Amino acid sequence: MRGLYSSSGKWWPGAIPLVILWAVAAWTTMPAVEAELSARSAAALKDTILDKTKITAAGRDITLTAEAFSEEGRRAAVSAVEAVPGLRLVNDRTKLVPEASPYVWSIERDVVRVTLSGSAPLPASRTRLFDGAKAAFAGVEVVDRMALARGAPQRFDAAAMLLIDQMAKLKQGKITLTGTKVALKGMAKDLGGREAIAAALRNLPDGYSVGDNEIEAPPYVFRAYKDPVSGQVTLDGYVPDNAVHAALAGATGRKFFGDKVVDNLKASVGAPKGFVDAAVPALGALSRLSTGTLVLSDREVHLSGDAFYDVAANQIRGGLNKELPQGWTVKIDLSVKPQAAPVDATVCQQLFNGLLARGTVQFDSASATIDKDSAGLLDRLIETAMRCPNAKIEVAGHTDSDGDDAFNQTLSERRARAVVDYMVRAGLPPERFQSFGYGSKIPVAENDTEAGKAKNRRIDFVVR
Structure with missing residues (x-):
């Protein structure tokens, strides 16, 4: 054991x-x-x-x-x-996942970045919105500050994606979706952007609506710059429509006799009331300057530059405000171009001929009233007359052959006298000038075409 x-x-x-x-x-x-x-x-x-x-x-x-x-x-x-x-x-x-109430989502843009904030219902939604923002704002930093939360309204993704597309039309601002209510605030990137956003928001999913819409349009700006060195006038900014565009481009061509017109204008909605009635006389004032800049912003006209002589500067200062539509204001900052060196009579005649080869003094039909489109040309002619102070100058009026010879003779005399009076009002001594009318006796072209008749209707300057 x-x-x-x-x-x-x-x-x-x-x-x-x-x-x-x-x-x-x-x-x-x-x-x-x-x-x-x-x-x-x-x-x-x-x-x-x-x-x-x-x-x-x-x-x-x-x-x-x-x-x-x-x-x-x-x-x-x-x-x-x-x-x-x-x-x-x-x-x-x-x-x-926590439930958000109210359910708030927003997209905000400043000068540096685009920020997505608030709540997204699912990870896939969050990714979709972030990727959509990166695509809409290529080259701009997009920051994702969204949190996942329950409680999103139906068709949230579709509504948010539409709002991302609208934010791309803003220079800066914020769009907030609270439940199914949209609030917008900011500055549109382009003229017409505000209206384009409002139109797009009509496509929000059923049940969604716009509450506060504080989108502002950028200033409605029209600019013109006259450069005597290049001999051109540059137009840029906005006009209401193609018809106004054509009208202003045509007026510029007439008022700036022979200068090249560089037309960068774009048609857009949002023009202030009276835009055309302000732009036309403002362009006329610019045409009277040696060099200058014209800016129409909202309902203010800003004109700066150099006038050819003192009287012209004073006429522009006193006259432009009277020509503007009601509600428009004007800011004028003018100086006077230094007077050029004197020239002899021969050079003076050459200068007159050069100016009149580029443009013609125009009058109202069958009248001796000088057309306003000729103010710029007349100021250049006056400047030239000031450069030859001792020369005597004949101002000659001519017509085409249409109509009664006696009427044409009288009309040519009255037109020549009207030009002399204009130059005297500019400060030139009246004794330096003589006016003559020649009717249709001295044509420079055939009178059987409209182009020929237009050449024959003219004012000549002859230095004695």
């Missing part, structure tokens, strides 16, 4: 290696089991929509941490993990 007891009492030393082997096997195989269960659990969730998902394995137990976008989605995610083969227990630490 003793021997039997002794041998049976010593069984456990042999078991120790077995325990060690079991522990080592368990220690080496358990991480593989946990990794396998984690991978299976992640695969089980591939068709679910969750945020902040985290899967932690401890042996054959899984802890699932995540935020779901609906109670049904949360339960479905937990059930999917529970069905993973080989898993013993699921420790459920899931919860719902």
Whole structure:
């Protein structure tokens, strides 16, 4: 009995290696089991929509941490993990994404970046909006400050994408979507942008509407610049429509006799009331300057530059405001061009001929009233007369052959006298001038075409 007891009492030393082997096997195989269960659990969730998902394995137990976008989605995610083969227990630490009330989303643009803020309903929505903003604002930094939240109205993505497109039409501003109500504030990038945004917002999804719309249009600016060095007048900015565009371009060509017109005008809505009636006399005032800039912004005319002589500067200052439509204001900043060096009679005649080859003094039909389009030409003729102060100048009037000879003779005399009177009012001594009318007796072209007749209707300057 003793021997039997002794041998049976010593069984456990042999078991120790077995325990060690079991522990080592368990220690080496358990991480593989946990990794396998984690991978299976992640695969089980591939068709679910969750945020902040985290899967932690401890042996054959899984802890699932995540935020779901609906109670049904949360339960479905937990059930999917529970069905993973080989898993013993699921420790459920899931919860719902917070609900936003009111549900607010916004897009804001400043001079540096575009910022998306507020709530987005799903990760895919957030990505879609961010990518849409990057596409709409190529080259501009886009910052994503959106948070995921439940409670979005139906068709949220479609509404937000439409608003992103409208923000691209703003120079700066902010568009906010609160529930289904849209609020807009900012400055449109281009004229017509405000109206284009308003039209686009009519395509918001059903149930959405515009609350506050404080989009401002940029100033409606029309500019003209006269450069005597290049001999051109540059027009840019905006005009109401193509008809006004053509009218102003034509008026510029007439008033700036022979100068090249560089036309960069664009048609756009938003012109202030009385725009055309202000632009035409303002262009006339600019035509009387040696060099100058004209800016029409909203309902203000700003004219600056150099007049040819003192009387012209005073006439422009006193006359332009009277010609503008009611409600328009004028700001004039004029100086007088330094008088050029005197020339002899021969050079003076050449200067007169050069000017009159480029333009003709125009009159109202069958009248001796000087057309306003000729003011710029007359100021240049006066400047030339000032450069030859000792020369006597004959101003000769001519007509075409249409009509009664006696009438044409009288008309030519009256027109020549009107030009002399204009030059005397500019400060030139009356004794320097004589006016003569020659009717249709001295044509320079055939009178059987309109072009020929136009050449024959003229005023000549002859230096004696």
